[in-house]
Amino acid sequence: MPYFDIDEAMRYASDRIEADSTLDLGKLPAAEALATLEAALEERRAAGGSMIVRFQPAAPGSGETLFQPVGRWLLAQKRAGRLRRVSNLLELGAGFYIEF
Template identity: 40%
Template sequence: MPHFEEFYADKLRGALGVTDAESVLDLRGASREQAAASIQDMLERSRFAQSKSVAIRLAPPPEGGGETLFQPVGKALLEAKKRGWIERLQTLPAQDGLGFYVVLAGKPETER
């Protein structure tokens, strides 16, 4: 959309979801420890690779309510965003279920 700034063009396109991501990290069924390790591994690897988008899928709350991985994973991703490891962080659209759409910053360009 050449007549819109990218931010507004994204608003018109709607929320980015699983089909827009280059890869998917599926944490449905993972324990809290497994999820934390997977997120940390993804973030560490991303610092030495090119920028890419990742959809992180999480399990919905159990029947009758209960805890999900949304808060602990969200905190870890927010901390990584503050460090500059994540360029974009948003929740997945409702039709994709619980999770996040993340654009990893990747390896920084070095001056030559």
């Protein structure tokens, strides 16, 4: 039977999300946001831990947000084995929670 870590389970069940660092991409254009994100992940990956990636939420007339380009890029990183976990933070605003 696998080991069940109650602290990890409580973290997943909690509404409060904490991470070792936060990257705010603000209103950057998609190409610049992805380059910034890639550099930040390369820097943090060796240290491990977790990160919250934030960007501007959708608003009427705001156009396309970073949700799709950033989300697709993060999922590709997870599939490649570079990230352990990727979760969206739509209920807390626009962003993603990632674990290395």
